[in-house]
Amino acid sequence: MKRLAFHASLGLYLFMVTGSNLSFMDSLQADQRRNFYERHRSLAVTMILIVFLFPFAGLYVTGLFGAVLGVLLSVAGYYLTPYVWLKLGD
Secondary structure (H helix, E strand, O other): OEEEEEEOOOOEEEEEEOHHHOOHHHHOOHHHHHHHHHHOHHHHHHHHHHHHHHHHHHHHHHOHHHHHHHHHHHHHHHHHHHHHHHHHOO
16 A cells, blocks of 8 residues: 655655555665654664674674675665565564
C-alpha cells in the first residue's frame, strides 16, 4: 500500500510503500530506507554500530579477509534490514 508522507528535510511530499506490501525492489530505494530508519531510531543506531564494527571485528578475527567479509555483511544488513523487519511485522 502506498501512502503520502511529508519528508521534512526535503520539504516534499513523497509516496511511501508501507507494511507487508513492500516489495524487495522498493525496499532498496533510498527514500524507503531513510523513511524506515527515521521511524526506527534505535534500530538505526544499532545498524550504525554494526556497519562500523563488523569490519574491525572481522579484521581482528581473521585478518584482511575478515575485514572484507565484515564490510560486505554490514552493507548487506544495512540494505536488507528494512525489508526483513517489515516482512516479519512492524
